[in-house]
Amino acid sequence: MRGSVRGVPGDRHSYRVCARIELSGGKMIKVALIGIGHVARYQIEAMSNVDGLILTDAYDIDPSRAKNLPASVVFHETLQDLISNSKADIFLISTPNMTHFEIGMEVIEKGRSVLLEKPICTTQEELEMIIEASEKKGVFTSVAFHASFAQDVDWWLNNNNGNELGKLLGFNSGFFDPYITKGKVSPISKSLGGSWIDSGINALSVISKFIHPSTLKITEARMTSIEGIECQQVQGLSIFSFKNEGHCGHGVIDTNWSLNVNRKTTRLWYENADILLHHSLESVFRVEGDSAVLIKDLRNNNARLTNHYTSLFVQLTTDYTQGKQNIKHAAMIHELLFSAMSERDQYLVK
């Protein structure tokens, strides 16, 4: 698959450009995958859909995961072996959210380029250390914001013609996963940390396609954990204000693991109608009053995550060859993520 993916508003300002990377004619970008878990299946399938990119190497702390790799991929027994012996151009770090920082630092400090799964890390201090190390080593450092590559997001960015709907006044994003049932976090979700750290970043990455993150301010947040339920946030909610075309807008991001609901949506409030980007259904609706009218169904035979990663890797091939990394943009989004997690906003239910 070939194609282009529309950029973020204000991209030129938020992308940091590192040295242009020379790949001689027809040469493929080689990727090494670190972490062969749930999402790897979609990443591997997506890579096989994209010209100019190839998975060559992989490593997982659990060697039994090697069985999930295509036969052509070399599995390494240790991270050190992977970093020292792989000829990969980019190391995709797709391990549990709490481990991105440590593994990312190790790879960057060895002078190798990284594509970090979201969130890059879990604190503002770690974020600053990653940026400092990346600048010092001069390596390509980008973040895989898969949710922002949803087909519905891309379609609406390309089809919101003119000002028919007027200014964007606000938004309401709901990112809900059914990861807590019977008062327990499902074992496969523990590695994701909590609803806000895992999904707040996804919602923010979508919103940042419509509203430049530098204009978003958090006015209030609430991160709720419940004693005995092993996750950082059962629910994470944040309220935003922003400036858009001289107008002061407002928005809400709500993430929750305890509703037994698997649904991700972003509702954009324009002056003349609301647009519902239904990420789970890969569809776009126009909402007026009580009725939601389907205006585009983008589903195809691929899984939603395969579609996300296919578009993400198409963009990566261009960005990598042009030395265009999204770390500066990613930093702004993560600052909002962490700011909502400040101590004053934590609620522990006993």
Ligand SMILES: NC(=O)c1ccc[n+]([C@@H]2O[C@H](COP(=O)([O-])OP(=O)(O)OC[C@H]3O[C@@H](n4cnc5c(N)ncnc54)[C@H](O)[C@@H]3O)[C@@H](O)[C@H]2O)c1
């Ligand atoms: N689960 C999803 O739907 C989804 C979607 C998009 C992005 N992501 C992101 O992808 C990443 C991985 O998520 P997942 O759901 O695949 O997690 P997972 O827990 O299913 O898989 C993580 C893998 O990393 C391995 N691992 C753990 N510690 C390691 C270490 N120190 N070194 C090497 N390997 C290690 C584990 O053995 C496992 O195979 C996360 O950052 C998550 O935010 C997940």
